[in-house]
Amino acid sequence: MRFSKLLIPTLKEAPKDAVLPSHIFLVRGGFIHQVASGIYDFLPLGKRVLDKIRTIVKEELDSVGCQEVQLGFVTPAELWKKSGRYEKYGAELLRFSDRKGNEFVLGPTHEEMMVELAGRFVSSYKQLPINLYQINLKFRDEARPRFGLMRGREFIMKDGYSFHTDRDDMVREFELMEKTYRRIFTRMGLDFRVVEADSGAIGGEGSKEFMVLAESGEDTIVICQKCDYSANIEAAKRAEPENVPEAPEARLMKFYTPEVTTIEELESFFHVDPFYLVKSVAKRALYDGGRSEIVLFFLRGNEELQETKAANSIGANELLDVSEEELEAAGIVPGFMGPVEIKRDISTQESDDTPYVIQKAGMNAKMVFDESLKNASNMICGANVKDYHIVGVDLSVLKDLDFEDLVQVKKEDRCIKCGGKLDYTKGIEVGHIFQLGTRYSQPLGARFLDKDGKSKPFVMGTYGIGVSRLLAAVIEQHHDERGCIWPSGIAPFEVVVVIGNIKDENQVSAGEKIYEILKKRGVDVVIDDRPERFGFKMKDFELIGFTYAVVVGKKLSDGKVEIVKRADLGRIEADVDEAAQKVADMLL
RNA sequence: CGGGGUGUAGCGCAGCCUGGUUAGCGCACCUGGUUUGGGACCAGGGGGUCGAAGGUUCGAAUCCUUUCACCCCGACCA
Incomplete structure (x- = not known):
C-alpha cells in the first residue's frame, strides 16, 4: 500500500x-x-x-x-420477554418498533x-x-x-x-x-x-x-x-484476620451516646477498635417486577460493604440509597440503627440489677449479616433508639440470622488461598x-x-x-509519549518504508525496490511516498506505531539504509540490498 | 439520573462580560516558488446557518428564554 x-x-x-x-x-x-x-x-x-x-x-x-456464525443484530423483543431480560436489562437495551409495530431490540x-x-x-x-x-x-x-x-x-x-x-x-x-x-x-x-x-x-x-x-x-x-x-x-x-484486636469486655446494657452516630465518633467515644462496632448500611433493594424493600446490611465497623455482593446475597437487581424519611417510616432510627433490641429479662426478679437480654430488632426491613459477625461477641451496636447504643452484645444468642459474604476486601487483607497479603x-x-x-x-x-x-x-x-x-x-499497555507501539501481530502494517526525500530519485527507486521485495515476501508493508519532509514522516511513523520503519535517506549515498524498531526506537544500519531480508527476519 | 463544563472553519482556540461595518488566530487544505534527517519557509487562496429555535433591539456570536449535542465527576455498567 x-x-x-x-x-x-x-x-x-x-x-x-x-x-x-x-x-x-x-x-x-x-x-x-x-x-x-x-x-x-x-x-x-x-x-x-x-x-x-x-x-x-x-x-x-x-x-x-x-x-x-452471525446472528441478526436487530433481534425480536419477544425473545427477550421470554427470558425475562426485556425488563431486567433496563435502559441499556435500545428498543424500537418496525413499520408494522413489531418490537425489536438492538442486541x-x-x-x-x-x-x-x-x-x-x-x-x-x-x-x-x-x-x-x-x-x-x-x-x-x-x-x-x-x-x-x-x-x-x-x-x-x-x-x-x-x-x-x-x-x-x-x-x-x-x-x-x-x-x-x-x-x-x-x-x-x-x-x-x-x-x-x-x-x-x-x-x-x-x-x-x-x-x-x-x-x-x-x-x-x-x-x-x-x-x-x-x-x-x-x-x-479473603481469609479471616490473623490478629484480632483486644475485645472491650462489657456487660450487656444500654448506653447513652448523644449525637454519636458515625463509626469514627463511636470509636473515639468508646475508645474501642472498630472491629467491635456493628456497622449498619441501609439500602433499598430493587427486585424483578419492580418490587422493592429496605434491607439492612450489618458488618464490622472496620469493613466496607461490597454492593455487588450485597445485591447478590438477597437476589436483588440493584441497591439504592435510602433517605432518612424512608428509614423512619420503616421504624428505623437513622444514626442508631442496629440488629437487636434490648430489654430486661422479666423472667427473673425486676430491679435495677435485673439482667438484660437481646432479641432481633423489630422493624420493617430485611436484615443480612456479614459472615465475620457469626458468633461475634463484645459488640457495640445501635439501639434503634435515638441517642443510645447497646454494649456487650453477643450475636451468637440470636437464632435464624442470615449470614452472607458482604465485605469489600481491603488492601493488606489475607489471601484466602495462601494467607499472603492482598493488594x-x-x-x-x-x-x-x-x-x-x-x-x-x-x-x-x-x-x-x-x-x-x-x-x-x-x-x-x-x-x-x-x-x-x-x-x-x-x-x-503499549505506548510511549510519541504514540502507539503495536505488537507486530496486530500492527496496521508491520513495516513502513520511509523515503526521506521524495525528490531524490535514488532514494525513491531504492525505497520502491525494498517495498516490492517485502511485499513479495508477504510482509505487511506500506511505503511512505508522500511529498513530506523527513521529520514529518518519522513523527507519523511513531504516532501510528508500525512495528518497523526502513528509512531510505541520507545514508543511501553510502549504500546504507536504517531499520528503526518502534518499540525502543533503536536503529541499525543495513546495506540497501540486504535491508528487506533483514527486516523480514526481524519480524519472525 | 444528580452535580459541573463546553458548543465559533476539518482540529485546537480567541472574540461574548461592556451588542455596532466584510467574525479572527494557529494547525490542516488548495496554487506557485524555495526547501528536504526530526511535524519547514515565502507569497497568494478556499472554507463559517457562530449548535438549534424563539425573543429583546435600529442592529445579536455577544443580552434573555427554551432546547439539543458533547465532555468531566458521581450513580449505573454481560
Missing part, C-alpha cells in the same frame, strides 16, 4: 475530550473517529487492526472446534438468539457438545460512554455459547475456553490476569474475567502478592467466561433428547471477548 493514497488523517493536536493515551493516540493516529457519544467510525488503519485482532480470535477459536448480547438457534437445530445428544460464536456488532445504551473505544455504546464483541448434555462437559469446555483465551491474549502481547468474577446480570454459577493490567482500567482487581489468587473486587474473598490493581476487562447452566435453555425451552430418551435443557456456557475494546487495551 502507498501512504500517499491511504486515508490516514493524523493529527498534531489531540481532541480536547480525549483523556486516555489509547483514546488520544487512536484518534491522533487516524485509526478512529467519533460520530456520536460512544459511537466511532473505524478508518482504514483502525479497520486493519480490528481485522487482525478478529483474525487471531477466530484462528484460536476455530482451532479448538468452535464454529463461527447487547445474544444469549436468547443463540439459545433459540440451538434449540431449533440441535435435537439430539449426538450433536453435542457444540460451541457457536460470532464476532459481531453490539449495542448497549450506556449511561455514560467514555474513554474512546474503551466504553462505547456500539462495539464489536466476540460472543460464544456452548451447549452440553451435562455439567461436567460444560466445565470441561469452560476450562478449554480459559486456555484458549489465554493464548489469544498472549498472542496480542498483553499482560493480563484471569480473575474470579461476579456473574452479574447474565447469571450463572461461575465466571472468570480476563483483565489487562492498566492504570486506566475501570475495574479494581484484588491480587495476592504471594500466590496466583486474583479476583475482581466484586467477587474477592489492589486496576484492570481492563477484555474477556469474560461464564458457566451458565440451564439459566436460558430452561425458560426458553431449548431442549435435546438424551441417551435415555428423556428431554433435557442444554447445559450451557457463554464466553465473551471485547474485540474493539482490545484496540484500546493494547494501546493502554
Whole structure:
C-alpha cells in the first residue's frame, strides 16, 4: 500500500475530550473517529487492526472446534420477554418498533438468539457438545460512554455459547475456553490476569474475567502478592484476620451516646477498635417486577460493604440509597440503627440489677449479616433508639440470622488461598467466561433428547471477548509519549518504508525496490511516498506505531539504509540490498 | 439520573462580560516558488446557518428564554 493514497488523517493536536493515551493516540493516529457519544467510525488503519485482532480470535477459536456464525443484530423483543431480560436489562437495551409495530431490540448480547438457534437445530445428544460464536456488532445504551473505544455504546464483541448434555462437559469446555483465551491474549502481547468474577446480570454459577493490567482500567482487581489468587473486587474473598484486636469486655446494657452516630465518633467515644462496632448500611433493594424493600446490611465497623455482593446475597437487581424519611417510616432510627433490641429479662426478679437480654430488632426491613459477625461477641451496636447504643452484645444468642459474604476486601487483607497479603490493581476487562447452566435453555425451552430418551435443557456456557475494546487495551499497555507501539501481530502494517526525500530519485527507486521485495515476501508493508519532509514522516511513523520503519535517506549515498524498531526506537544500519531480508527476519 | 463544563472553519482556540461595518488566530487544505534527517519557509487562496429555535433591539456570536449535542465527576455498567 502507498501512504500517499491511504486515508490516514493524523493529527498534531489531540481532541480536547480525549483523556486516555489509547483514546488520544487512536484518534491522533487516524485509526478512529467519533460520530456520536460512544459511537466511532473505524478508518482504514483502525479497520486493519480490528481485522487482525478478529483474525487471531477466530484462528484460536476455530482451532479448538468452535464454529463461527452471525446472528441478526436487530433481534425480536419477544425473545427477550421470554427470558425475562426485556425488563431486567433496563435502559441499556435500545428498543424500537418496525413499520408494522413489531418490537425489536438492538442486541447487547445474544444469549436468547443463540439459545433459540440451538434449540431449533440441535435435537439430539449426538450433536453435542457444540460451541457457536460470532464476532459481531453490539449495542448497549450506556449511561455514560467514555474513554474512546474503551466504553462505547456500539462495539464489536466476540460472543460464544456452548451447549452440553451435562455439567461436567460444560466445565470441561469452560476450562478449554480459559486456555484458549489465554493464548489469544498472549498472542496480542498483553499482560493480563484471569480473575474470579461476579456473574452479574447474565447469571450463572461461575465466571472468570480476563483483565489487562492498566492504570486506566475501570475495574479494581484484588491480587495476592504471594500466590496466583486474583479476583475482581466484586467477587474477592479473603481469609479471616490473623490478629484480632483486644475485645472491650462489657456487660450487656444500654448506653447513652448523644449525637454519636458515625463509626469514627463511636470509636473515639468508646475508645474501642472498630472491629467491635456493628456497622449498619441501609439500602433499598430493587427486585424483578419492580418490587422493592429496605434491607439492612450489618458488618464490622472496620469493613466496607461490597454492593455487588450485597445485591447478590438477597437476589436483588440493584441497591439504592435510602433517605432518612424512608428509614423512619420503616421504624428505623437513622444514626442508631442496629440488629437487636434490648430489654430486661422479666423472667427473673425486676430491679435495677435485673439482667438484660437481646432479641432481633423489630422493624420493617430485611436484615443480612456479614459472615465475620457469626458468633461475634463484645459488640457495640445501635439501639434503634435515638441517642443510645447497646454494649456487650453477643450475636451468637440470636437464632435464624442470615449470614452472607458482604465485605469489600481491603488492601493488606489475607489471601484466602495462601494467607499472603492482598493488594489492589486496576484492570481492563477484555474477556469474560461464564458457566451458565440451564439459566436460558430452561425458560426458553431449548431442549435435546438424551441417551435415555428423556428431554433435557442444554447445559450451557457463554464466553465473551471485547474485540474493539482490545484496540484500546493494547494501546493502554503499549505506548510511549510519541504514540502507539503495536505488537507486530496486530500492527496496521508491520513495516513502513520511509523515503526521506521524495525528490531524490535514488532514494525513491531504492525505497520502491525494498517495498516490492517485502511485499513479495508477504510482509505487511506500506511505503511512505508522500511529498513530506523527513521529520514529518518519522513523527507519523511513531504516532501510528508500525512495528518497523526502513528509512531510505541520507545514508543511501553510502549504500546504507536504517531499520528503526518502534518499540525502543533503536536503529541499525543495513546495506540497501540486504535491508528487506533483514527486516523480514526481524519480524519472525 | 444528580452535580459541573463546553458548543465559533476539518482540529485546537480567541472574540461574548461592556451588542455596532466584510467574525479572527494557529494547525490542516488548495496554487506557485524555495526547501528536504526530526511535524519547514515565502507569497497568494478556499472554507463559517457562530449548535438549534424563539425573543429583546435600529442592529445579536455577544443580552434573555427554551432546547439539543458533547465532555468531566458521581450513580449505573454481560
